[in-house]
Amino acid sequence: MKKVKLSLFDILARLGSSAPTKVDLPPIDPTEGRVTQSVRFPPKVRQWINAHAEHLGVSVQDFISLTMKGVMETTSSPQTDELDTMVMRFFLLFESHGIATADIPNFLPPNSITRSELRDTNKIIDLMDGPVFEHLQKLFGIERDWLKGSSDCAYRSRQFYKNLPAILSEITRYKLKTGNSVNVLFLTRSGVELAELAKIKNEDCETNDYEYIHIVLKFEKRVGSQTIATYQLWDSLPWGYWRSRYHAKALIYFCDKTQNYTAAYSLSQEKLNDFICGRALFPGIERHGNRWLLDELAWDDDRNPERDELTAIKRYFKEQGGEPYLNAIRHPYPPKIKNYDAFLAGAEPLRIDESD
Structure with missing residues (x-):
């Protein structure tokens, strides 16, 4: 645009x-x-x-x-302000995802608006009703109130702390549906990378629990002839607390075993706050940070600087209910997955036939 x-x-x-x-x-x-x-x-x-x-x-x-x-x-007049904000965010949403203005009608419900009507602000205001809000929320993973202009938070933070299957379900369901891998992004503030996290692990949690690692899932969606990236904002976990760290490492371990991608980025505190508070849209986040690798934390060799924790991580992964999701990706068809269709539809939690 x-x-x-x-x-x-x-x-x-x-x-x-x-x-x-x-x-x-x-x-x-x-x-x-x-x-x-x-x-x-x-x-x-x-x-x-x-x-x-x-x-x-x-x-x-x-x-x-x-x-x-x-x-x-x-x-x-706050009503006028909200409507103006709604129109601005409507275009910002598409622009940030790399969608040309002329292609916007292709991403809306059929017969919603024509290209020429995109010039008319009132047409866009009238377009934004319940079904369109729901459609855009589902397509891009953004919050309806943000689109309406009544909230500054574009994303809702999802929780998987003490509920590892919550995030594993999202990754597994996407991989089974599309055959594609999920990109799992781990965000830290500038200056905090693998070496710094290793130091924090060995120190007192009470003085280091402010060093968080923030988790974002990135999916690719095909809409017509175009591919867009959508995002989910998940937990912010204090690395200095063992249970939070084990949760993050269990996720890294799962990604390593299922060929899903992990990448870490350190960002300035200001940029990091904007993203994790939902004030900035995630497309292009990689350009704002310094990339570093953390997948070696799942490797059982000397390249893993925290190999001493790996046995405990594997045990924790199993205790937290991660094994069925490994099995689902390794054997992605019925009868191994007892409720294949219902699980893919998001109607039921995963049920695996554990017998050999």
């Missing part, structure tokens, strides 16, 4: 939107005339105001008054 040049009104409205949304104004006396207010502008600002006032054919005073009145009315 092309970048839109902001108008004077857009710029001032955005500036005004950061001010208090509710300002108590005193009653206005209809007999009161205009109040003269002296304002000093820097020379460049004054020249800019003069140029715009001349272009509109009004006085400088009228230009300033008209502009500020418009800003006041717009920023005091």
